[in-house]
Amino acid sequence: MLKKTRASRVAAVAMLAAVVLSGCNDTKTVKKDQSSNGPGGYQCEDVKGGCGTKSDIHLPPKVSCAAAMLPAIPEFKQQDATSDPITHMEEGDQYRISAAGYSRTGYFLPVSSQGCSYSVELTATLSRGLDTSEGLGWGYGLGACNSWTGEGPQGFSLQYAFINDGGTINPNNSLNDYPDVNDLHASAGTINSNGDTHVWRITFKGRNVTINEDAGPVGTFNALRDAKSPYEYARSLPDDCNNKGVFLRVFNADVTFSNIKVEMLAT
Known part of the structure; x- marks a missing residue:
């Protein structure tokens, strides 16, 4: 049988x-x-x-992931409906935004990695918070596997921020799922909040993003959705990184991004 x-x-x-x-x-x-x-x-x-x-009859082409520098062309983005005063200026490799309030604005950096791992390196200078009154926060966000919907970004973000807490200025760093979900129960890693200028490296590989600050490790985090994660931000992330990029958000602050480099990594 x-x-x-x-x-x-x-x-x-x-x-x-x-x-x-x-x-x-x-x-x-x-x-x-x-x-x-x-x-x-x-x-x-x-x-x-x-x-x-x-x-x-043919087989689908294999993706070749060879190390290569990719174009770095940041695009200014701003949600359609906002009354917040926002200005931006591009000069040479300097990309500066002064964004009052908390509407979604920043620079979107397309990454044509074709399914390969990639890294983005940049220098960020937080010149000042625009409204540092009691209870208010300010800073910028570093993304990975982000998309822009027309009203705002979607995807992973690590927020480098400060807050006026009872007259004392404290770091207020957090992990986020764009557009605006702050999940303070998840550790944002080891971030140095001293000084105005920091060099960041954002590396996407597999399903994770690794952040380095001033050549030191911050942490490795979910870049794509993890339905079993105890953290809200991880459960709300996108399912893939196809045709996505890096969004650099600025909120209630004056920030300049410079020396931006995008690299496809060999795998």
């Missing part, structure tokens, strides 16, 4: 191969054969009514 079952399976596979290789005569057959092949398998193309000849 077992031999007969195995023989039937072999015959079925041979029949399917014959259909794929010898031809597909109508649209329904083409679609069925394509779905049977499964993801990453051979694809059957309809070529002028004849389908599935040997020359029509």
Whole structure:
């Protein structure tokens, strides 16, 4: 009985191969054969009514992840509806934003990594908070695997920030899921909040993002969604990093980004 079952399976596979290789005569057959092949398998193309000849069958191209520098062209973004006073200025490799209030604005950096790992290095100077009254915060966010919807960014962000707490200025760093979910139960890593200027390196690899500050490690965090995470930000992240980039948000602050470099990493 077992031999007969195995023989039937072999015959079925041979029949399917014959259909794929010898031809597909109508649209329904083409679609069925394509779905049977499964993801990453051979694809059957309809070529002028004849389908599935040997020359029509091909494998999906492999992604080559060789180390290479990519263009770094930040794009200024601002949500459509806002009454907050916001100005920006680009000069040479200097990208400066003065953004009052907390509407979503900043620079979006497209990263054409084609599915490969990448890193972004930049210098950020927080010149001042614009309104440092009691209870208010200010600073900027560093993203990874971000997209822009027209009203704001989506995806991972590590927030480098300060807050006036009872007249004392304290660091207020946090992990976020853009647009504005602050999850203070999750550790934002080891961040040096002293000084106005810091050099950051954002590295996306696998499903994670690693942040370095001034050549020292801050931490490694979820860049893509983890449905089982105890943290709200991680459960709300995007499922993939395709056609996404890095968003640098500025809120209630005057910030300049400079020396921006984007690198595709070899894997």
